[in-house]
Amino acid sequence: MTLPDLRHRFPGLSDGWVRLDGPAGTLPVDTAIEAMYAYLRSSAPANEGGRFDASIRTTAMVDDVRAAVGAFFGACGSQVIFGASATALMFAYTRALARTWNGHERIICTQLDHDSNVTPWVTAAADAGAKVTSVPVDPADGSLDLADLERALSGPKVAWVALCGASNLTGFAPDLPVAAEMVHRAGARLHVDAVARAPHLPVDVNGWAIDSLVTSPYKWYGPHAGVLVLQPELLNGVEPFRVRPADYNGPSRWETGTKAFEVIAGIGGATAFMAEHSWASVTSSETALLERLETGLRAITGVTVHGPVSANGRAPTTIFNVDQRAPEWVAGALAERRIAVWSGDNYACELIDALGLRARGGAVRAGIVRHTTNDDIDALLTALAAIVANL
Numbered sequence: 130m131t132l133p134d135l136r137h138r139f140p141g142l143s144d145g146w147v148r149l150d151g152p153a154g155t156l157p158v159d160t161a162i163e164a165m166y167a168y169l170r171s172s173a174p175a176n177e178g179g180r181f182d183a184s185i186r187t188t189a190m191v192d193d194v195r196a197a198v199g200a201f202f203g204a205c206g207s208q209v210i211f212g213a214s215a216t217a218l219m220f221a222y223t224r225a226l227a228r229t230w231n232g233h234e235r236i237i238c239t240q241l242d243h244d245s246n247v248t249p250w251v252t253a254a255a256d257a258g259a260k261v262t263s264v265p266v267d268p269a270d271g272s273l274d275l276a277d278l279e280r281a282l283s284g285p286k287v288a289w290v291a292l293c294g295a296s297n298l299t300g301f302a303p304d305l306p307v308a309a310e311m312v313h314r315a316g317a318r319l320h321v322d323a324v325a326r327a328p329h330l331p332v333d334v335n336g337w338a339i340d341s342l343v344t345s346p347y348k349w350y351g352p353h354a355g356v357l358v359l360q361p362e363l364l365n366g367v368e369p370f371r372v373r374p375a376d377y378n379g380p381s382r383w384e385t386g387t388k389a390f391e392v393i394a395g396i397g398g399a400t401a402f403m404a405e406h407s408w409a410s411v412t413s414s415e416t417a418l419l420e421r422l423e424t425g426l427r428a429i430t431g432v433t434v435h436g437p438v439s440a441n442g443r444a445p446t447t448i449f450n451v452d453q454r455a456p457e458w459v460a461g462a463l464a465e466r467r468i469a470v471w472s473g474d475n476y477a478c479e480l481i482d483a484l485g486l487r488a489r490g491g492a493v494r495a496g497i498v499r500h501t502t503n504d505d506i507d508a509l510l511t512a513l514a515a516i517v518a519n520l
């Protein structure tokens with residue numbers, strides 16, 4: 130079972146560019162665009178919590194989208210918090226957590242993670258006098274062995290482990306249920322950065338007993354925003370930074386200021402799209418495309434693919450380099466051929482360092498999303514082969 134051709138669902142594809150830049154943000158899907166447009170065109174726009182019709186409709190829309198997002202991630206709507214971005218939510222969340230720390234805590238981060246799941250923890254730990262340790266990756270392919278996490282957990286008691294659900298560079302995806310079990314056995318809590326995982330692989334927050342999780346709807350065909358999902362005891366028990374009148378119970382207590390209601394409407398549209406396809410069909414389509422891409426890249430002399438060799442069990446993202454040319458130059462040469470990819474460290478700074486790619490400017494990154502086709506992959510491979518042949 131594979132995905133149907135979904136290109137007509139993405140108006141942004143009409144300019145003919147080959148879009149392999151998805152790990153940095155996807156084009157919005159029609160249902161997300163239409164939900165935002167419909168909300169803004171309606172008479173519902175108003176602040177929430179009032180007694181008049183528009184406010185009641187806006188409040189109901191927010192509740193409905195919370196429920197849909199919660200259901201998609203294996204949680205309840207009452208656990209879902211909307212924010213500007215995953216990073217903004219992480220700074221607010223970790224700062225609030227740090228107010229409960231007494232300086233004896235240990236926090237574990239990893240070299241696999243985007244800096245959005247490292248620096249907020251490091252900053253909060255510094256504020257509270259807590260200690261941060263980092264789990265290394267295998268420098269050969271950037272994979273993370275959960276045995277190394279277990280070793281890190283074996284010392285003095287750990288308060289939190291911050292782990293990604295997938296790498297935004299290599300797509301490597303740790304086994305989250307196993308990690309959660311390991312973390313809880315050690316008496317610690319697990320925070321998951323699911324930003325690079327959520328578009329491609331399932332997440333079951335409550336089923337896997339994940340304590341907290343972030344995701345960014347703009348990585349799964351929605352508008353630019355972040356979502357934080359918390360277990361109820363954290364959501365209600367930890368005191369967020371907020372102004373005095375904002376004495377709401379539930380997720381609103383974390384959503385400081387007025388919400389971006391039209392963005393929330395769009396998140397609802399994107400969530401509906403995400404739920405249209407089974408994980409089995411998403412995984413088989415995206416894995417086959419990743420295999421085609423990486424096999425093709427490896428066949429070009431002068432191109433080196435970094436990251437795990439197998440395409441199975443990963444987010445469909447790859448990084449590679451071209452001998453004698455900086456990744457940014459390669460991304461520019463591809464852009465001249467109307468192919469969009471990213472280059473550099475893409476904020477996974479410790480992973481790029483561990484892979485030994487810092488001195489050469491990181492790597493070129495290409496990512497597969499639900500609308501990617503064999504033609505997109507072949508366009509990249511043909512263009513890259515021509516670029517390399519002309520060096």
Ligand SMILES: Cc1ncc(COP(=O)(O)O)c(C=O)c1O
Nearest residue numbers: 214215216243245297324325345
């Ligand atoms: C794995 C990962 N985590 C966190 C982030 C940060 O997300 P946001 O842009 O919503 O702050 C990104 C963004 O690229 C990411 O790829």
